[in-house]
Amino acid sequence: MPPESIYDAWLAHEALALFESRGGGVFEPLAPLPAWCVSLWQVGQDKSVHLAEKSPFLENFLAEAEEFWTFPAPGARNSGYWVEQDSRGQQYPLEASAIWLAGKRVLTVRSLPGAYQGQQRLFQTARDALLMHERLLREIEKKEILLHCIIHDLSQPLTSMRSCFDLLAGKVTPDAAKFVMTGHRESQRQERMIRGILEAFSADLAGEKSSAQGTTPSADLISCARRAVEQFAPAFTQRGIQLLLAPYWDFERGSRVVGDAPRVDRIFGNLLENALRHSPAGSTVEVGLEDGGPVMTAFVDDQGPGLPQDSSRDRLFALFAKGGDYPGKAGLGLYFCKMTVERWGGAVGAENRAEGGSRFWFRLPRAPQESATPSVPAEVNSSAAPVAPETAWKPADKGRHIVVADDDEISREMVVEVLRARGHTVTGVPDGRAALTELERVKPEVLVVDQHMPEMDGLAVARAIRQREKQTGTARVILIGLSGNASGEDERRAFEAGMDALLGKPFEPNMLFQAVERGVEAPRPAAQPSVSAPPEDLRSHLTRMTAGDEKLARKLVAGFLADFPTKLTAIERAVSRRDADGLASAAHRLRGAFSLFDPHQSTLAARNLEIMGRDRRFEGVEEQFRALSDDLSRLEGELRALFPQPASLKKSSRGRARSHKKA
Amino acid sequence: MLQKKICMLGSFSVGKTSLVRRFVESIFDEKYQTTIGVKVDKKVVSVGREEVTLVLWDIHGEDVFQKMRMTYLRGMSGYLLVVDPTRRQTLEDALALQARVQEAMGPIAWILVLNKCDRITEWEIDLKQIGPSEGSRQAVIRTSAKTGEGVEEAFSRLAQAMLHSP
Numbered sequence: 001m002p003p004e005s006i007y008d009a010w011l012a013h014e015a016l017a018l019f020e021s022r023g024g025g026v027f028e029p030l031a032p033l034p035a036w037c038v039s040l041w042q043v044g045q046d047k048s049v050h051l052a053e054k055s056p057f058l059e060n061f062l063a064e065a066e067e068f069w070t071f072p073a074p075g076a077r078n079s080g081y082w083v084e085q086d087s088r089g090q091q092y093p094l095e096a097s098a099i100w101l102a103g104k105r106v107l108t109v110r111s112l113p114g115a116y117q118g119q120q121r122l123f124q125t126a127r128d129a130l131l132m133h134e135r136l137l138r139e140i141e142k143k144e145i146l147l148h149c150i151i152h153d154l155s156q157p158l159t160s161m162r163s164c165f166d167l168l169a170g171k172v173t174p175d176a177a178k179f180v181m182t183g184h185r186e187s188q189r190q191e192r193m194i195r196g197i198l199e200a201f202s203a204d205l206a207g208e209k210s211s212a213q214g215t216t217p218s219a220d221l222i223s224c225a226r227r228a229v230e231q232f233a234p235a236f237t238q239r240g241i242q243l244l245l246a247p248y249w250d251f252e253r254g255s256r257v258v259g260d261a262p263r264v265d266r267i268f269g270n271l272l273e274n275a276l277r278h279s280p281a282g283s284t285v286e287v288g289l290e291d292g293g294p295v296m297t298a299f300v301d302d303q304g305p306g307l308p309q310d311s312s313r314d315r316l317f318a319l320f321a322k323g324g325d326y327p328g329k330a331g332l333g334l335y336f337c338k339m340t341v342e343r344w345g346g347a348v349g350a351e352n353r354a355e356g357g358s359r360f361w362f363r364l365p366r367a368p369q370e371s372a373t374p375s376v377p378a379e380v381n382s383s384a385a386p387v388a389p390e391t392a393w394k395p396a397d398k399g400r401h402i403v404v405a406d407d408d409e410i411s412r413e414m415v416v417e418v419l420r421a422r423g424h425t426v427t428g429v430p431d432g433r434a435a436l437t438e439l440e441r442v443k444p445e446v447l448v449v450d451q452h453m454p455e456m457d458g459l460a461v462a463r464a465i466r467q468r469e470k471q472t473g474t475a476r477v478i479l480i481g482l483s484g485n486a487s488g489e490d491e492r493r494a495f496e497a498g499m500d501a502l503l504g505k506p507f508e509p510n511m512l513f514q515a516v517e518r519g520v521e522a523p524r525p526a527a528q529p530s531v532s533a534p535p536e537d538l539r540s541h542l543t544r545m546t547a548g549d550e551k552l553a554r555k556l557v558a559g560f561l562a563d564f565p566t567k568l569t570a571i572e573r574a575v576s577r578r579d580a581d582g583l584a585s586a587a588h589r590l591r592g593a594f595s596l597f598d599p600h601q602s603t604l605a606a607r608n609l610e611i612m613g614r615d616r617r618f619e620g621v622e623e624q625f626r627a628l629s630d631d632l633s634r635l636e637g638e639l640r641a642l643f644p645q646p647a648s649l650k651k652s653s654r655g656r657a658r659s660h661k662k663a
Numbered sequence: 664m665l666q667k668k669i670c671m672l673g674s675f676s677v678g679k680t681s682l683v684r685r686f687v688e689s690i691f692d693e694k695y696q697t698t699i700g701v702k703v704d705k706k707v708v709s710v711g712r713e714e715v716t717l718v719l720w721d722i723h724g725e726d727v728f729q730k731m732r733m734t735y736l737r738g739m740s741g742y743l744l745v746v747d748p749t750r751r752q753t754l755e756d757a758l759a760l761q762a763r764v765q766e767a768m769g770p771i772a773w774i775l776v777l778n779k780c781d782r783i784t785e786w787e788i789d790l791k792q793i794g795p796s797e798g799s800r801q802a803v804i805r806t807s808a809k810t811g812e813g814v815e816e817a818f819s820r821l822a823q824a825m826l827h828s829p
Contacts, residue, residue, distance in 0.1 A: 081700030
């Protein structure tokens with residue numbers, strides 16, 4: 001085949017129109033023109049043509065082409081794609097180039113339907129994705145607005161509820177007061193949860209909308225797990241499900257992971273809510289952590305029916321996924337876990353356990369040491385006063401399962417709270433029989449028991465436990481006694497009954513920790529403050545007793561102020577009726593709570609009244625009662641000055657105290 | 664016959680191609696089909712007693728994938744700056760583009776077109792918040808390529824502005 005023919009065949013194959021510029025806008029074909037060119041511009045094969053008149057786009061481009069031919073540069077000048085349509089409606093995607101070829105000013109015009117469509121498909125996909133992304137962001141924005149509205153509407157009644165509880169607190173019977181306090185506490189908790197949800201979703205939105213570079217947040221996984229267990233313990237208890245924190249945390253490299261604490265809290269919360277929904281009464285749910293070198297894994301094990309057979313990971317953690325036959329919420333919880341954990345470079349999953357039930361887990365990379373920012377618990381953030389760092393308790397090296405038995409609610413709560421703050425898993429019970437039941441059920445490592453309780457006192461509990469251990473061969477439980485009469489004789493009786501240690505009330509928290517964590521190394525009973533020790537004011541005393549946890553101090557004070565008038569009334573009644581047993585019991589109970597707030601050691605009157613009751617002596621009992629009323633009145637004034645109470649509550653309890661004084 | 668070049672400018676997917684098709688062919692397609700490069704159409708309109716051929720340059724929308732070549736604007740007599748008010752960002756992008764065009768081409772007739780007025784409940788733009796308002800000298804016209812509302816008016820007013828501008 002002659003070269004010309006090959007050349008022409010190639011031009012035809014490429015659908016390439018080749019023109020030479022003759023100046024003045026005139027162009028002459030250099031080769032046979034392709035069919036599209038003839039059809040579109042109605043040009044003859046061998047005739048000169050004014051291309052600018054044929055195509056407005058080319059007219060525009062030819063100005064650029066002239067510039068190129070006049071001031072030559074390497075390569076070519078390209079027009080980019082444009083589309084033209086012939087008289088029959090046929091569309092031609094075209095591209096023109098100006099080049100210098102063999103000394104000629106050459107214009108090529110090519111029809112490229114294949115390449116054009118390829119690029120169009122690519123851009124179409126990309127722009128569709130951009131539009132979808134924009135729509136998604138707008139939807140998220142709308143949801144955030146909706147969320148704010150919902151949260152506003154949900155929070156408003158809670159404020160009213162709290163005010164009602166405050167008003168009720170001083171006006172109801174002691175039994176009802178417990179429910180009022182619970183209601184108050186739960187309404188506060190719900191408000192914090194609602195705020196937490198808002199903050200978590202707002203943070204998600206901000207993260208979704210911006211790719212701003214910031215320092216890697218980090219959270220202490222152990223602290224988050226503890227907070228979650230504490231927060232959910234009441235809900236599990238109510239459903240008859242035991243919630244435990246696995247007690248084997250000794251991570252040499254610490255437990256800080258990539259992630260921010262409020263959202264890790266929420267992940268734990270979502271997994272626990274899920275476990276709560278699917279666990280039967282009487283079963284156990286356990287939260288635990290595992291060290292995986294560069295990562296840490298947290299898990300929630302339940303003893304429920306396990307995962308549905310057809311549930312894949314993607315389905316379980318999908319948006320709006322709900323567990324088959326089980327009542328759930330909106331199906332957002334597990335999706336939130338997945339979304340959040342994966343954003344931090346982690347993973348989330350679920351599997352059936354060989355022993356029954358399921359395990360839901362999430363894994364997060366360890367936080368780089370240099371970027372680790374301290375995790376601030378939400379409670380501390382929302383607290384009015386910061387925890388004094390020099391007094392805050394360090395976590396125990398090893399968390400223990402502990403049961404605390406004390407008939408006095410305030411004393412019990414104090415012990416439970418300080419032990420939880422130390423990192424232990426703690427259950428509180430109100431009497432000796434409940435302690436034995438809990439011992440069977442929970443199998444704790446330590447039992448902290450008050451010596452003086454109605455029905456079954458601490459000594460009887462200790463004897464029963466040691467006898468049972470002897471008969472059954474079960475592991476020895478560490479028994480710590482608490483007593484307001486921690487004399488040498490009391491200590492001797494406690495050890496004879498099988499206790500490992502006896503602490504006098506009020507005890508130093510560090511002595512309690514030592515006793516609980518070392519067990520067998522029984523500390524001496526609490527020493528009375530040295531005569532030469534500088535006097536301690538009430539604030540310092542409370543700070544020391546609660547390790548600077550103002551929230552705990554406030555809670556204990558509120559409980560005491562709501563509770564002591566009732567106990568004082570009981571003492572007054574016993575005095576007037578000359579009821580020796582009633583006096584001993586009521587004075588003992590008041591002294592336990594009183595001693596927690598008494599840096600002046602002014603609980604002497606209460607102690608004397610208790611002894612009078614036990615000895616069945618009533619000489620001078622009225623004087624002792626007045627002294628006790630004076631002491632309480634002074635303490636009440638100091639406590640209210642430190643932690644102002646609602647006006648209604650103030651008036652109510654003060655009124656009662658005055659009436660007791662008059663009596 | 665007098666010819667005037669009009670460019671359709673704005674972000675991708677604001678409805679530039681749909682407006683031209685509605686104006687030239689009186690048709691509308693719900694399906695979004697992205698424009699690559701340029702498509703040129705013509706339509707003869709009457710401005711007063713004068714007939715004018717409008718040469719309509721439908722130029723691809725700007726985004727991260729495609730930037731507009733300013734050489735496309737050579738010889739332009741006016742332009743429609745098209746915005747999709749259901750996407751707030753398209754207004755900001757359009758106004759930035761307008762500033763570039765003004766800098767490159769000098770004063771030239773243009774109209775701000777708020778398209779998709781059939782979906783006005785989804786608009787994210789408050790007309791009071793944008794510089795040029797419907798009552799000011801700068802024309803702002805609401806259109807819907809879907810229903811045809813305002814489309815003729817937009818081209819017609821631009822044609823008048825082009826003929827009366829120096």
